[in-house]
Structure formats: C-alpha cells, structure tokens
Amino acid sequence: MGRVFLVGIELARAPSGSPIDEVAMLKRALLATVLVTAGWTGGAVAQTIYPLDRAEILSGSKFDLKVEFPGTVAADQLKVTIDGKDAAEVLGAKPEIVAKEDGHDLTAYWLRGVSLTTAGKVKVEASAGTEKKSVAWEVFDTPKGRVAKNVILFVGDGFSIAHRTAARIMSKGIVQGHFGGELAVDDMPYMALISTPGTDSIVTDSANAMSAYTTGHKTCVNALGIYCAKNKNTLDHPKVETIGELVKRKTGMALGVVTNSEIEDATPAGIVAHTRKRSDFNDIVEMFYDVKPDVIMGGGSPNFLPKSTPGSKRKDDVDYLKKFEEAGYAFVSTKTEMEKAVADGKSKILGLYNTGNIDGALDLKYLKKGSVSKFPDQPDVVDETKAAIATLSKNPNGFFLMVESARIDKYSHSLDPERALFDTIMLDNAVKYAKDFAAKNGDTMIIVVADHAHPVSIIGTYDDDRPGQTPREKLGTYADAKVPNYGPVDAEGYPTNIDVSRRIALEFGTTPDTCFNAKPFMDGENVPAVAGATPKTYVENPKNCERPGAVHITGNLPFDASSGVHSGDDVLLTAMGPGAEVFHGRLDNTRVFRAMATALGLAK
Amino acid sequence: MSDSLSGSTRIGITRRCFTAAWFAFAALPGSARAAAPTPLTFDTLYSEFGVRGLVFSPTVKASVGKPVSIIGYMAPPLMAEATFFVLTREPLAICPFCQSDADWPSDIVVVRLAGASPLVSAGTRVTVTGTLEVGTATDPDTGFVSQLRIVDAEYRRGP
Numbered sequence: 001m002g003r004v005f006l007v008g009i010e011l012a013r014a015p016s017g018s019p020i021d022e023v024a025m026l027k028r029a030l031l032a033t034v035l036v037t038a039g040w041t042g043g044a045v046a047q048t049i050y051p052l053d054r055a056e057i058l059s060g061s062k063f064d065l066k067v068e069f070p071g072t073v074a075a076d077q078l079k080v081t082i083d084g085k086d087a088a089e090v091l092g093a094k095p096e097i098v099a100k101e102d103g104h105d106l107t108a109y110w111l112r113g114v115s116l117t118t119a120g121k122v123k124v125e126a127s128a129g130t131e132k133k134s135v136a137w138e139v140f141d142t143p144k145g146r147v148a149k150n151v152i153l154f155v156g157d158g159f160s161i162a163h164r165t166a167a168r169i170m171s172k173g174i175v176q177g178h179f180g181g182e183l184a185v186d187d188m189p190y191m192a193l194i195s196t197p198g199t200d201s202i203v204t205d206s207a208n209a210m211s212a213y214t215t216g217h218k219t220c221v222n223a224l225g226i227y228c229a230k231n232k233n234t235l236d237h238p239k240v241e242t243i244g245e246l247v248k249r250k251t252g253m254a255l256g257v258v259t260n261s262e263i264e265d266a267t268p269a270g271i272v273a274h275t276r277k278r279s280d281f282n283d284i285v286e287m288f289y290d291v292k293p294d295v296i297m298g299g300g301s302p303n304f305l306p307k308s309t310p311g312s313k314r315k316d317d318v319d320y321l322k323k324f325e326e327a328g329y330a331f332v333s334t335k336t337e338m339e340k341a342v343a344d345g346k347s348k349i350l351g352l353y354n355t356g357n358i359d360g361a362l363d364l365k366y367l368k369k370g371s372v373s374k375f376p377d378q379p380d381v382v383d384e385t386k387a388a389i390a391t392l393s394k395n396p397n398g399f400f401l402m403v404e405s406a407r408i409d410k411y412s413h414s415l416d417p418e419r420a421l422f423d424t425i426m427l428d429n430a431v432k433y434a435k436d437f438a439a440k441n442g443d444t445m446i447i448v449v450a451d452h453a454h455p456v457s458i459i460g461t462y463d464d465d466r467p468g469q470t471p472r473e474k475l476g477t478y479a480d481a482k483v484p485n486y487g488p489v490d491a492e493g494y495p496t497n498i499d500v501s502r503r504i505a506l507e508f509g510t511t512p513d514t515c516f517n518a519k520p521f522m523d524g525e526n527v528p529a530v531a532g533a534t535p536k537t538y539v540e541n542p543k544n545c546e547r548p549g550a551v552h553i554t555g556n557l558p559f560d561a562s563s564g565v566h567s568g569d570d571v572l573l574t575a576m577g578p579g580a581e582v583f584h585g586r587l588d589n590t591r592v593f594r595a596m597a598t599a600l601g602l603a604k
Numbered sequence: 605m606s607d608s609l610s611g612s613t614r615i616g617i618t619r620r621c622f623t624a625a626w627f628a629f630a631a632l633p634g635s636a637r638a639a640a641p642t643p644l645t646f647d648t649l650y651s652e653f654g655v656r657g658l659v660f661s662p663t664v665k666a667s668v669g670k671p672v673s674i675i676g677y678m679a680p681p682l683m684a685e686a687t688f689f690v691l692t693r694e695p696l697a698i699c700p701f702c703q704s705d706a707d708w709p710s711d712i713v714v715v716r717l718a719g720a721s722p723l724v725s726a727g728t729r730v731t732v733t734g735t736l737e738v739g740t741a742t743d744p745d746t747g748f749v750s751q752l753r754i755v756d757a758e759y760r761r762g763p
C-alpha cells in the first residue's frame with residue numbers, strides 16, 4: 001500500500017499544466033494497484049466463513065462455526081463441509097439456519113460450541129448452489145503434554161521500545177553509554193518480535209490485541225473472544241474459547257486476573273469475555289462471574305453495584321459484590337484488606353480498589369495526585385502481583401495469572417511521559433517479583449509482552465540550562481542531549497525527583513491540537529485536548545497553554561481524536577521458563593496463545 | 605496560540621451577554637427559581653466516596669427538589685443542540701459517548717435543560733442552575749442511567 005500512497009501524492013502535486021491523458025493513465029494505474037493490493041475480486045459478495053481463513057485452532061477448544069451466505073438461500077441449497085464431509089456431522093452439532101438474520105440480506109448458518117480434535121490442516125467449504133467459498137484452518141495439538149506448572153502473562157499495555165529504554169535510563173542510570181543495571185523485563189533468555197494487526201486493520205486496540213493472546217484467533221478493533229460477523233447484538237457474534245475458560249474447563253488450575261485499570265477494561269476482560277464491543281462493561285462483569293477467576297483485582301467497582309446505589313453504572317439491580325461474596329469470594333477494597341485476605345489464607349479474592357482506574361505509580365508514590373486523596377490505600381501492580389501469586393500458588397494444580405500494567409498505555413494516550421515511564425518501572429518490579437518466585441521451582445513460564453505499540457521515541461533531553469523558554473530551545477539533540485539528571489532512585493527503582501533540569505525527551509508521534517512546554521505534569525495527569533464546541537472535534541486544553549514556555553502544537557491526528565493513538569509497530573516479547581523456547585524471530589500475536597496452551601498441554 | 609487567545613476574547617463577550625440574558629430569565633416567576641439556589645460543589649456532593657458506592661452529603665440530601673447551582677465542565681455532548689448533558693468536575697478529554705474505551709467518572713451530574721440550547725466546549729467552565737433530583741433514572745432516548753440530576757436547568761459560561 002505504501003507505493004499506492006506515493007502515487008497518490010505524486011498525482012496531487014502534478015503541475016496544473018500536465019497533459020490530461022497522462023493524469024488519467026496514472027489514475028487508472030492507481031486504481032488497478034489498489035484493486036490488486038486490496039485483493040478485490042469484484043462481482044457478487046461471497047459467503048463469509050468464521051473462523052476466518054488461516055485460523056489456528058487449539059485441538060479440543062470450543063468455537064462457533066458461522067457462515068454468512070449473501071441473500072436468501074433455501075436450506076437445501078446450503079452446504080457446509082469440512083474436508084468434503086458435512087460439517088454438522090463432523091462436528092456432531094445440529095445446524096441453525098437463520099434467514100434475514102438481524103434484518104440483513106443474508107442467510108446465517110451456525111454450529112455453536114463445536115470443537116475439532118484431529119491435528120492438521122482442514123478445508124472448510126461453504127456452497128450455495130454453484131457459489132463456493134473455502135477457507136483453510138490448522139488444528140494444532142499440544143503433543144508434549146504439560147511442561148509448565150504455572151504460566152504468568154505480563155502485559156504492558158502499549159509498552160513500546162522507547163518506554164523500555166527510557167525506563168532503563170531512569171531506573172538504572174547511564175554512565176558513558178553503559179546502563180547501571182538490567183531491567184527484569186530485559187534479563188530473560190527468550191525474545192521475539194510480535195506483530196499485532198487485527199482482521200480489519202494494521203493497527204489494533206487493546207481488545208483485539210489481547211484477544212489474540214487469550215484465544216489464538218485474530219479479531220477486529222474493539223472485539224474480544226469473537227469473530228466480527230454482521231450480527232447487530234454485540235454479544236451474538238461467533239465465539240472462540242478464551243484461555244481463562246480453557247483453564248477452568250479443562251484443568252484444576254487456579255486462575256488470576258490482575259490489573260490497575262478498571263477490571264472490565266479490554267486487557268483483563270480478554271481472559272473471560274466474548275463481545276463485539278469492549279465497552280459492554282456490565283456484561284463483562286457477568287462474564288467474570290460466569291468464569292470465576294480465583295483472583296480478580298483492579299479498579300472499576302461501579303459496574304458491580306446495583307443501579308439503586310449512588311455511583312453505580314449498572315442498568316439493572318444486580319449486586320455483583322454480593323453475588324461474588326455468595327460464591328465464596330473475599331471482597332476487598334484497599335491494600336490493607338487485600339493483604340489481610342491473603343494472610344487469612346483466602347483462596348478466592350475479588351479486589352476492587354477504585355471506582356475508576358487505580359492511580360499510577362507516580363501519583364501513588366510521590367505526587368499523590370489523581371484520585372489518591374479519595375482512595376489513599378490502593379495497592380500498586382506489584383502489591384497485587386504478590387497477593388495474587390501468594391493466593392494462586394496454594395493450588396497444587398498450578399495457576400495461570402495475567403498481570404497488566406495498564407496505564408503505560410493510558411498515560412501515552414494523554415501524552416504524559418513521566419507517568420508512562422513510572423508505570424513501566426512498576427511493570428518491571430512486578431516481573432522481578434514473579435521471576436524470584438519462578439526461580440524457586442523452575443516450573444513457571446513467564447511472558448512479558450505489550451499488546452500493541454505507541455508511537456514513542458527518545459530524541460534527546462529537555463535541558464532547562466539551555467537559553468530560551470520554549471521546548472525547541474530547551475531540546476538538546478545528539479551530543480547536546482548529554483544524559484538526564486533525575487534524582488537518586490529509591491528502593492523500588494523510581495527516581496525520587498522527576499522535575500529536574502535535564503529530562504528525557506520522550507516524544508509522541510501523534511497529537512491532537514495541544515499546548516506543550518516540555519515539563520512534567522506535577523499537578524495531575526496531562527489532559528492534552530478537550531472537546532470543542534463542534535461535536536466530534538477537540539481543541540487544546542486551555543490550561544496547558546498557560547504553562548510557562550508553552551507553545552501551541554498543531555495536531556497531526558484526525559479532528560475527532562482527543563489524545564495520542566496506538567501505532568502498528570511490532571512489539572517486543574521476552575520470556576523464560578518451560579515452553580518459552582518457542583519465542584524467537586518474528587511471530588504473529590496469536591502464537592502467544594499457542595505457546596501458553598502448549599506449555600499447559602491444553603489440547604483435547 | 606493566537607487562535608486560543610481570540611477564542612477566549614469571544615467567550616468573554618458572550619459570557620456578559622449570556623449572563624444578562626440569564627438574569628432576565630431568572631427573574632421570571634413560576635419555576636423553582638423563586639428562592640436563591642443553594643450553591644453545590646463537586647467536592648461536597650458526597651460524604652462518602654468509595655468502592656462500595658457513594659453516599660450523598662447532607663447538603664445534597666437537604667436540597668432535593670430545591671433550586672441549586674453548581675460549577676463544572678460540560679462533557680462532550682451527543683448533539684450540538686441538546687436538552688441533556690453531563691457535567692463533570694474536570695474538563696473531560698475523553699468522550700464516553702463517542703469512544704468505546706472511555707468511561708465516565710463516578711461523580712458526574714446529569715443536567716436536563718429547560719429547553720434546547722447550543723452547548724459549549726468541554727474546556728469552558730459553566731454554572732448550572734436548576735432543581736436538584738436524586739435517585740436512579742434512565743434517560744428514555746439514550747438509556748443513560750443517572751443518580752444525580754439538575755432538571756429544568758439552565759447554564760451560563762464561567763463561574
């Protein structure tokens with residue numbers, strides 16, 4: 001597509017005197033290139049088969065097979081086969097055929113909750129009369145059986161290369177080009193480059209990115225645990241089984257989901273959820289309840305409260321705190337209560353520590369901004385990880401734990417470098433704790449990965465000793481960058497002072513219209529832009545324009561963007577422990593699921 | 605920068621006109637505006653703000669059905685002209701109505717205007733005056749569930 005884009009630019013810049021037929025020729029060439037590149041075939045819309053072509057399916061895992069036939073097709077004209085045999089017979093399920101499903105001009109064919117148990121390639125063909133369409137799937141086994149007792153999946157949301165490097169500089173220091181130490185996330189024997197695109201776009205969000213890790217299937221933006229079909233109801237799309245469900249259905253292992261975002265947010269939800277729309281928070285709470293992970297920790301309590309309770313965000317009167325308690329969970333709402341529940345030996349803990357996201361490390365530990373005054377006793381991700389491992393590791397059958405440092409992403413959206421970097425250091429501390437735990441028995445697989453990237457880069461330092469007032473005058477590049485002079489680090493590796501005279505210039509590649517002065521946000525998280533008077537437009541936050549030395553930055557994003565966006569860059573994965581040796585080279589994000597399922601022997 | 609400066613000048617002028625118009629309207633008899641409104645603030649809406657839910661403050665409880673005023677920021681609206689908007693403590697960068705990964709803060713106030721009115725930028729502080737209503741209610745058009753509302757309301761720019 002890159003070449004096509006360049007041709008387009010050439011066309012736009014062609015001098016007005018260009019011969020017309022030359023332009024027309026270029027246009028035809030451009031159109032032809034677009035058609036070829038996008039793989040258009042023209043003509044009638046073909047049937048769509050879900051799971052899509054090239055799906056890799058864990059042997060024995062459950063999925064919905066759906067085919068959407070365009071138009072109205074009589075039942076006796078529909079044929080769906082697997083390797084030439086009737087799909088319904090092969091899968092042992094009764095097909096459900098829905099004409100004009102959801103009012104669409106299509107006929108839907110469903111086989112729900114089916115599974116395939118013979119490893120190898122299969123060809124699925126759907127035909128309506130003479131119209132044929134086929135896809136190829138690979139069913140994979142886990143032939144070695146279980147090699148890891150425990151799996152801990154760390155997700156640094158939006159955790160990109162520059163976050164990693166900047167956190168290493170901040171936390172370990174740098175002298176004459178040498179770092180003062182290794183980050184725990186770096187010091188691992190296996191590493192791979194992970195590509196993150198979804199079924200609909202080269203750039204993912206945290207929902208379809210996480211879904212690839214938890215199901216082994218790619219899906220589209222905003223979707224979790226499903227393929228994006230044409231269904232209107234967000235909960236009706238064809239489902240694929242999540243690793244949380246597999247672990248609970250097939251093993252006696254304990255399951256834990258830990259984050260510092262709202263627990264209903266995309267990454268933690270990916271362990272349990274099936275929805276086309278990640279914002280279905282109330283349904284996601286119900287899905288957590290259905291799967292019942294043994295440890296559930298994060299923010300986002302309002303979706304657990306009945307609508308009659310002030311502060312609730314539910315639309316019904318179900319009290320999920322009560323329901324979880326009745327199901328044997330200890331409900332805790334502070335770090336102190338959490339630690340007591342662990343000390344009391346509780347085996348099921350629901351910890352909700354904030355109505356929104358748990359505050360990030362910079363606010364929790366140093367600045368006390370955000371919601372720290374309202375929620376003064378919140379655990380950080382490291383505290384949560386310790387509590388989760390202590391609780392889950394009592395299960396003799398082992399455990400699967402997902403830990404997310406969620407706000408690396410959120411603070412990168414809000415163009416707040418120091419907060420994003422503190423939460424990167426927090427992720428590193430949680431990983432260090434898990435590595436120390438794993439070192440005792442050597443039977444734990446640890447994976448540290450981002451779900452997607454942010455367009456961030458280290459371009460030098462902002463140096464207040466340089467003449468002038470504005471960011472461009474303060475920016476030192478190449479030799480002028482020197483090294484930053486953050487305060488000494490504390491016992492947890494956080495710099496004790498970030499508002500220093502020479503700071504890392506961690507730049508964000510995308511912005512809305514905003515005001516910028518290259519200084520840390522000591523009074524609370526940056527709000528780069530606010531909604532304008534015209535719907536779906538955003539303007540610079542006027543408060544930022546009053547900061548000393550602030551300059552106006554003209555945004556490079558669409559006008560409806562209020563903050564920075566994700567990038568489609570590959571991300572880094574590091575790993576250790578049994579089963580981790582498969583991580584090398586470049587891998588699709590779906591292979592993270594495959595590696596975990598293989599290490600746990602989840603097939604059949 | 606020049607854009608934002610001329611923007612604030614415009615807001616200044618509009619505010620004076622708007623304030624005058626509001627006083628004229630406020631002088632009209634009939635609605636709950638007969639008594640001076642009790643000023644509420646986001647800091648005093650709740651006596652308890654916790655994970656298990658919020659508890660309305662005694663001031664809020666005593667003001668139910670009575671005229672109140674509160675200063676906040678208008679959240680990104682659904683439509684340019686509306687009779688319903690969400691008032692937030694801080695300007696909201698995210699738009700929970702327009703983007704799926706954004707969520708409302710817990711301490712929002714739903715404002716139902718007495719009539720359709722052009723809405724303003726989320727960066728602009730507004731003072732809302734109207735009758736306080738508490739308890740669960742679902743907006744019939746959007747399905748939006750709220751606990752704390754100012755109804756039959758009007759607003760003006762600025763504190």
Ligand SMILES: [Zn+2]
Nearest residue numbers: 158206409410
């Ligand atoms: Zn994000």
